[in-house]
Amino acid sequence: MALVAPAPTATQTGTPAGLVDEAAIQRTVAALREKGYAVEIAATRDEARRLILDRIPAGAEVSQGASMTLDDIGVTAELETPGRYDAVRVRTRSMDRSNPEALREMRKIGTTPDFWLNSAQAVTEDGRFVFVSNTGSQLGAIAFGAGTVILALGVNKIVPNLEAAMARIDNHVLPLENARMQGLYGVDSEIKKVLIVNKEFRPGRITVVLVREALGY
Secondary structure (H helix, E strand, O other): OOOOOOOOOOOEEEEOOEEEEHHHHHHHHHHHHHOOOEEEEEOOHHHHHHHHHOOOOOOOEEEEOOOHHHHHOOHHHHHOOOOOOEEHHHHHHOOOOOOHHHHHHHHHHHHOOOEEEEOOOEEEOOOOEEEEEOOOOOHHHHHHHOOEEEEEEEHHHEEOOHHHHHHHHHHHHHHHHHHHHHHHHOOOOOOOEEEEEOOOOOOOOEEEEEEOOOOOO
C-alpha cells in the first residue's frame, strides 16, 4: 500500500517523513548524473512503470528484491505476467527449499540475473544509495552480480547525507517493516546487513527512476 503524500506546491514535494524541496531533488539528480548514472524523473507511478518496463526487453531474464515501491507502481505484477519475461522469482518459488541442490541453484540464479530491479531505503543529495536487509539476498545482485540494475525511488527517499539516511532507516523504515513482518509472520524484522553504493564501477550499469511521489517506506 502506498504512503500518500500531501499535494505538492510549486517548490515542495510532500513525503511521509517531511518535505523535500525542489532544490533537494535537483541536487540529488545532478549528483547522480555526475557519477555517471542514467537518471529519469517520473511525475507519476504510471510513468515510472512505463520508463522501467521500456528498458527490459521482452523475454529477458529479470529478477528483483522485495520492494514496496515496485509493488506500488505495478512493476512486480508486470514482471510476473506469464510469458512476458523470464522471471527468476517465479522459477525459484517452485523450487524445493528443503533440497540443498535446489537451494544452491536458487542462490546462483537469484544473484546473477541479466536485469535486477530494486528500490533503496535512502538516497543522499550527494548521490549515494543506502540499502539495508535482514538476509542480504538482494545485496549481491545490486553490488555486482546483476548485469543491469534499475532502481525505482520515490522522492521521499531523498536525505541530505548518510547520517540522515541511517536515521531515516532506524526511525521510519524499520518500524514500518517490523509491523509488516509481525502482521504477516509474527516475527520481528532486523537490519543485519547494510550496503552503501558510493559510485558504480561499470558505466551504464545502473539506471535510476526517481518518482515525484511518496512510495514504499
